[in-house]
Each structure stands twice: as C-alpha cells, then as structure tokens.
Amino acid sequence: MVSFSRSMLVGVEKMGDERVVLHGILEDNLYAMEVDVEVTPPGYEIVAISGRMKRYTTSECPQATGVLKKAVGMKLNDPGLASRINKEIGRQGCRHYAELILECIDTFVAAEPAMARKALQGSGVEMAEEAFREHWAGRCSLSSDRCRAYRQQAPGK
Amino acid sequence: MAVEFMRNKWVEVVRESQKTLRVQGHIRDTVTSLTMGLEVRLPDLEIVSADAKLERVPYAVCEDVDRLMRKARGVRIGPGLRKIGTGIMGGLSGCPVVVNLFMECCNAVILSFTLPQLERILKGSEEERVDGFRQMLKTNPRLQRSCVAFADDSPLMKGL
Numbered sequence: 567m568v569s570f571s572r573s574m575l576v577g578v579e580k581m582g583d584e585r586v587v588l589h590g591i592l593e594d595n596l597y598a599m600e601v602d603v604e605v606t607p608p609g610y611e612i613v614a615i616s617g618r619m620k621r622y623t624t625s626e627c628p629q630a631t632g633v634l635k636k637a638v639g640m641k642l643n644d645p646g647l648a649s650r651i652n653k654e655i656g657r658q659g660c661r662h663y664a665e666l667i668l669e670c671i672d673t674f675v676a677a678e679p680a681m682a683r684k685a686l687q688g689s690g691v692e693m694a695e696e697a698f699r700e701h702w703a704g705r706c707s708l709s710s711d712r713c714r715a716y717r718q719q720a721p722g723k
Numbered sequence: 724m725a726v727e728f729m730r731n732k733w734v735e736v737v738r739e740s741q742k743t744l745r746v747q748g749h750i751r752d753t754v755t756s757l758t759m760g761l762e763v764r765l766p767d768l769e770i771v772s773a774d775a776k777l778e779r780v781p782y783a784v785c786e787d788v789d790r791l792m793r794k795a796r797g798v799r800i801g802p803g804l805r806k807i808g809t810g811i812m813g814g815l816s817g818c819p820v821v822v823n824l825f826m827e828c829c830n831a832v833i834l835s836f837t838l839p840q841l842e843r844i845l846k847g848s849e850e851e852r853v854d855g856f857r858q859m860l861k862t863n864p865r866l867q868r869s870c871v872a873f874a875d876d877s878p879l880m881k882g883l
C-alpha cells in the first residue's frame with residue numbers, strides 16, 4: 567500500500583511573444599494548492615504571481631498566499647533564484663508553494679527550447695538536432711551549459 | 724490560448740518492510756518520459772538500489788541518462804543531498820530532469836515520515852490541534868520559523 571504520494575502538474579501557456587504563464591498544481595496527502603506565475607521571456611522576469619491554497623494543515627497556512635508577491639521582480643537567470651525562493655517564499659510563507667514555483671520554473675526551462683524548435687519547424691525551418699542544440703545553448707542563458715544537451719564546449723576541448 | 728507544454732510529475736512511497744522503503748517517481752512531459760525507482764534502507768536512509776527507465780527524450784544525446792542512477796547507490800538521504808545529487812547526476816555530463824526527479828523521490832521519503840504524526844494531530848479538535856502542533860514544534864525545533872505557520876508571531880509558537 568502506498569503510504570505517501572505527491573503530484574505536481576505544470577502547464578506552460580504562451581500569451582503572444584512577450585508573456586508566458588506557468589500554471590502549477592500540487593496535490594499530496596496533506597496539501598493542495600495552485601499557482602500562476604507570469605514570466606516575460608526576453609528578460610526572464612517574474613512579472614505577476616497568484617496562488618490559492620485548497621487543502622492545508624493549520625489555519626495559519628493560507629497567509630502564505632500573501633507572501634507569493636515577493637517573487638515579482640525575481641529573474642529566472644539569477645543563479646541564486648532557488649535559494650531566494652526557498653528563503654523568501656518558503657521560509658516566510660510555505661515550502662510547498664516554494665517547491666511548486668520552482669517546479670513551474672524548471673518546467674519552463676525545459677519547455678522553452680521545445681517550443682522554439684516547434685515554432686521553427688512550423689515556419690518551415692529544418693534544423694538538425696545537434697545544430698539546434700548548439701544554436702539554443704548559445705542563445706539562451708537559462709539552458710546554456712545546464713546539461714549535456716546544451717553544453718557550449720564539447721568534452722575534451 | 725492552448726497550453727504548449729505540459730509536465731506531470733508524481734511520486735509514491737511504499738513501506739515494503741520494517742527495514743525498507745520503495746519510492747517510485749515519474750516525470751512525463753511533452754519531450755521526456757522518465758521513471759525512477761529507489762530502495763531505501765531504514766533507519767539510516769541509505770539508498771541501496773536505484774534504477775531508471777526512459778521512454779521519451781528530447782535529443783539522442785539524452786538516451787542513456789538513466790545510467791546516471793547507478794551513482795545514487797550508497798547515497799544517504801539527509802543534509803547536503805541536493806549538492807550530492809547535482810554533483811553525481813547533474814552538470815555538463817548530466818541531466819537536470821534526472822536530478823529533479825531524484826530530489827522529488829528523496830523529498831517524498833522525508834515527507835512520508837511526517838505524515839503519520841500530522842494525521843494524528845489533524846484528527847483532533849481545534850484546541851487539540853493547536854496543542855499537537857506546539858508539541859511537534861517543541862520536539863522538532865528545526866521546524867520553528869520554517870514557514871508562516873511556525874513564524875515567531877504565530878499562535879502555534881506561543882509559549883515556545
């Protein structure tokens with residue numbers, strides 16, 4: 567029998583070229599909540615955020631929703647972002663909200679190259695996989711040198 | 724507008740015996756499908772086995788990232804885990820999706836231990852719940868000031 571389970575679901579919605587909304591939902595045995603995080607791709611800045619706690623453990627927990635606004639102005643390409651969200655949203659609000667926001671951001675980082683590649687294909691531009699990876703690694707600070715797919719320098723060089 | 728990219732991540736913890744927990748985690752998104760399993764020894768929380776299976780990857784270069792899981796064997800779930808996980812499975816030869824799911828599986832192990840106590844507290848009356856949380860904060864001082872519910876000005880922290 568499962569003693570504990572947790573699910574997170576994130577949808578990435580593109581609102582034109584200048585805005586992306588990340589819709590996040592968290593459900594586990596104790597907590598249920600959702601957030602909407604609005605990001606502007608050119609500057610990777612969080613420009614708006616809202617949330618709702620649906621199930622929680624103490625009557626104080628819903629106050630954490632008021633703390634979410636501390637994320638406004640944070641930039642996704644800040645190397646200290648995770649630490650800031652854990653401290654300012656997590657410790658001062660709710661760690662589960664912080665984890666959900668970080669999942670939204672992580673999903674966006676995975677989504678951006680996939681959406682860009684799909685857009686290129688949609689406009690008839692065919693690019694080999696390796697060429698696209700190199701192009702994306704050079705173009706996007708969020709992905710560059712993040713993993714083996716987007717390393718800017720080949721191993722051994 | 725339509726959602727262009729979707730990620731679904733879920734984890735389950737099963738108590739297999741007095742000495743073992745099994746955690747299974749899944750990430751399914753538009754470009755990746757990854758399943759991960761960890762066997763965790765109790766009470767020291769050492770990962771005694773770790774495996775992963777990939778069914779969908781964004782690029783051919785990602786096809787063997789499941790092999791990164793071998794490095795998780797012998798790791799203890801505890802302080803410093805994020806740094807260890809990123810060190811052994813992340814970075815320029817690694818995969819952030821594998822690290823993400825690994826951390827979620829380990830987090831679920833920790834959360835699974837807090838669940839029984841919280842379930843007992845939540846069954847009580849309002850007054851019993853307040854007492855229950857205060858008792859929990861007394862015996863786990865690290866939880867104090869860990870969130871808004873346990874902030875200095877919270878009624879749950881009164882007398883602590």
